[in-house]
Amino acid sequence: MNAFDPRPPFYLGIDLGGTNIKSGVVEDTGRPLSSVSIETEADRGPEVGIENLAKAGRLAVEASGLRWDQISGVGLGSPGTMDLSRGMLLQPPNLPGWNQLPIRDLLAAKLDKPTILQNDANAAAYGEYWAGAGRNTRSLVLFTLGTGVGCGIITEGRIIEGRHSHGGECGHIIVQMENGRRCGCGAYGHLEAYASATALVKRAHDLLSEGSMKSVLREIPPDDLTSRAISEAADAGDPAARRLMKETAFYLAVGTVTLLHTIDPDIVLFGGGMIAAGQGFLEDIRQHVQKMAFPAVAKGTRIDYAELGGDAGFIGAAGCARDAFGR
Amino acid sequence: MNAFDPRPPFYLGIDLGGTNIKSGVVEDTGRPLSSVSIETEADRGPEVGIENLAKAGRLAVEASGLRWDQISGVGLGSPGTMDLSRGMLLQPPNLPGWNQLPIRDLLAAKLDKPTILQNDANAAAYGEYWAGAGRNTRSLVLFTLGTGVGCGIITEGRIIEGRHSHGGECGHIIVQMENGRRCGCGAYGHLEAYASATALVKRAHDLLSEGSMKSVLREIPPDDLTSRAISEAADAGDPAARRLMKETAFYLAVGTVTLLHTIDPDIVLFGGGMIAAGQGFLEDIRQHVQKMAFPAVAKGTRIDYAELGGDAGFIGAAGCARDAFGR
Structure with a gap:
């Protein structure tokens, strides 16, 4: 393996925003292997939204060149009020209608991967801590x-x-x-x-x-x-x-x-x-x-x-998955 | 052993104040077995002060009815600016002249016990967490x-x-x-x-x-x-x-x-x-x-x-010793 070979295990990070979903695959060192962005279409409701989260995740894995079975876990960063331990969105102001939504388990079922929910700002902080200015x-x-x-x-x-x-x-x-x-x-x-x-x-x-x-x-x-x-x-x-x-x-x-x-x-x-x-x-x-x-x-x-700009969210979300499922 | 028997291991907590030193022995459950208070005599300088810390500790063990060799470790809570990892007081305003003082190691040498330094307010919080309103x-x-x-x-x-x-x-x-x-x-x-x-x-x-x-x-x-x-x-x-x-x-x-x-x-x-x-x-x-x-x-x-009133400091300091040396 040379320095440019991707280093397993690999985690999928997804950063949910009111307008866009950003997603990427991140290797064990914190380096992102791919990055994609699609529209959230939040106003079309949570069902479409979760389908879009899954879509963004699949596209990110495709873009990384890895196979789906090489992904060890998924981290989802989301805005709004939530219950992290239960993986629920409660009343996110920027995602109207996505109330009392068991978003973690719905996404885990769609992707068939262990999935963890994190607040988006926390995820960004974790990204900088893991792989950015705070490493x-x-x-x-x-x-x-x-x-x-x-x-x-x-x-x-x-x-x-x-x-x-x-x-x-x-x-x-x-x-x-x-x-x-x-x-x-x-x-x-x-x-x-x-x-x-x-x-x-x-x-x-x-x-x-x-x-x-x-x-x-x-x-x-x-x-x-x-x-x-x-x-x-x-x-x-x-x-x-x-x-x-x-x-x-x-x-x-x-x-x-x-x-x-x-x-x-x-x-x-x-x-x-x-x-x-x-x-x-x-x-x-x-x-x-x-x-x-x-x-x-x-x-x-x-x-x-x-240092990570707009990638901090998905990188950090992937880092949270690594923390939860990787050890 | 009945419910009133003291439960080992035992820790000695010492709460250093600008005026008084409070000390007590605390059992593994957080219950204090003794409590003594003597004057700090801070103005007589750190050498006398450390002798007084040791004296308060010894009196507390005596008052608990335990033998000195039953004490597993010592926690010292202190006011002022400090470097916790090095166990140093830096410039405590209420202990004039106690500057740049390796208080933890000096006390450990006097008492011949593993000793940890903690900020007094942190120690009090830890006391309430371990054995007070925050249990x-x-x-x-x-x-x-x-x-x-x-x-x-x-x-x-x-x-x-x-x-x-x-x-x-x-x-x-x-x-x-x-x-x-x-x-x-x-x-x-x-x-x-x-x-x-x-x-x-x-x-x-x-x-x-x-x-x-x-x-x-x-x-x-x-x-x-x-x-x-x-x-x-x-x-x-x-x-x-x-x-x-x-x-x-x-x-x-x-x-x-x-x-x-x-x-x-x-x-x-x-x-x-x-x-x-x-x-x-x-x-x-x-x-x-x-x-x-x-x-x-x-x-x-x-x-x-x-809930612990003025005992929170020494109870918490003992809890910090338990955390550091007891596991």
Whole structure:
């Protein structure tokens, strides 16, 4: 066997999203051998959806060049509220109608493989831990910055799942208990209400409407304003956009400090669409953490961007299958 | 052997405080067989202090009626910054001059027993987990409400120690990132700056000085005002004291929600002097958590007072020795 031969055992990871399903086969080292993406068609209901999950999985195995019987197990990452031990989706907001769904067992029956369910943000954290920016660590926090703020926590090589499968829901830690912004979940003062891409755009609208600050952002039709446009305007020197990005870095540093003083992990990672903002944004987060965290923690904790991008979810889901079925 | 016979193996727990050292022998079930307390004499330096730790340990074994050779190991709980894996105190604020002290190995040499060092708040959490209000759970968060807000976290039966021995330092999570109160540690907006006994007294001074609110607290000389006096005045119906206690319950609920959405433990406990405030105070915390936490978590997580009182530290330290040396 040379270095490029695939190394068994092999696991199939499937990352279920509201819009797309991503799937790939991953070898024992964490290297993905294939990657496919198809539409979820979530609005066609769970039956079609599960058929699509199975289809994505079969295509990924085909694309890997392996035979179906070479796959040792399947990991499924999913958004929404769930009961991990029972493998159930409870009430996923992005998958309307997929309520009280025994998704793990339905998929296991379709694929005839041992299957495990994991929260998508937890799976992404596990992916980075296994094969990404967190490899060679024992504990890790990953914040995924997108529409919301996803989070997954690993300590001693294990995902903190929690009693109600709500471990690592750190988009919903309270960073501002008095006069806090309203979060997408309905509560107030959550990290996500300040630091998600959605929150950034909202704060931009607030800033533009309240003041007379000059900004190229005013030239963008309000409905077209995106976090990417803000980040690019900041890079081009626009003062309003710069201020918004600096504030976002501060909010993320606040959340990071709370996690550092709770978990004290080896590494804190940021992933998701917003990390397109680049090294300056990361440096701003680091500097705020330096000022706010306990000295030993501030000095000794690596803070970095995630490495696996959109593949973290299926790689991590495959890693969860390896953890569950591979030993 | 009948139910009252001590059950081997036996562990010696020692809880080092800035003022007193508490020690006791604990049997395999978590039941303490003895409990002694002597002065730390911290200001006489670490050499005297370590002699006093050893003395407290020996007295506890004597008081238990066991022979020294029946003790399988020693657990030491200590305040301050430390390096748990190396068994070192780094810079404990309440033990001035005890810096860079290899306290674990010094004590082990004095007692000639395998010895483990643990953070005092972590040890207390482990005590409640093993033998107190958290027995029969797998994960737990304990907040200890005193001069500061101590915290310890157990998940899957293990203490979250963290890379820099700063796991579970949740008195220093950020609950108010803008215009936050100054914490004893020098940073701003920490839970401890709102919810410790010290913070409660500070907030009382602020409330009394800023307004014309009538209160029996005004009859107490400012330097004699304590959290207990405030809690008792609240019980007696004093409006200012009631408001202060209600606010404290809210702050603790905020910290609790952040931990519920991070760890999602089986149970959250409150210990320390302030729980003398009684069931009404606990009920206020519970009600705020009900309103602020995710429904499944709010509904399914037990929130309660700790049971072991001032013995939690040495019982938990003994439990850590059992965990390290007993299997």
